[in-house]
Amino acid sequence: MKTTMIKCPACGAGVEPDGRSVVECPYCGTKISVADDDSVIRVVNEAEIIKSNNEIELEKLRIEEQRRQEESIRKSFKSTFIFIISIVLVIFLIVIIMGLFMNE
Numbered sequence: 001m002k003t004t005m006i007k008c009p010a011c012g013a014g015v016e017p018d019g020r021s022v023v024e025c026p027y028c029g030t031k032i033s034v035a036d037d038d039s040v041i042r043v044v045n046e047a048e049i050i051k052s053n054n055e056i057e058l059e060k061l062r063i064e065e066q067r068r069q070e071e072s073i074r075k076s077f078k079s080t081f082i083f084i085i086s087i088v089l090v091i092f093l094i095v096i097i098m099g100l101f102m103n104e
């Protein structure tokens, strides 16, 4: 019987099997099934890990989407601002040109 530490597949912490077939990681609570020869390590709650990974992935997507929306709002605000400034400038130029013609 080997007494080597096994690595928790969920958090990477070293866990001592102590000859048990199923060990619970003391750090994250993941149940790890240890085969008789200690060479095959299987995570018992794989589904939960996949689920939490999916949740993290979803959260990432949600943040990305929010960031993109803010970016597009900022862009449209910027283009509206540029549009208004150009109109004001054109009106300003027309007034100056008309003023010059009227003085003559």
Ligand SMILES: [Zn+2]
Residues within 6 Å of the ligand: 008, 009, 010, 011, 012, 013, 025, 026, 027, 028, 029, 030
């Ligand atoms: Zn762990």
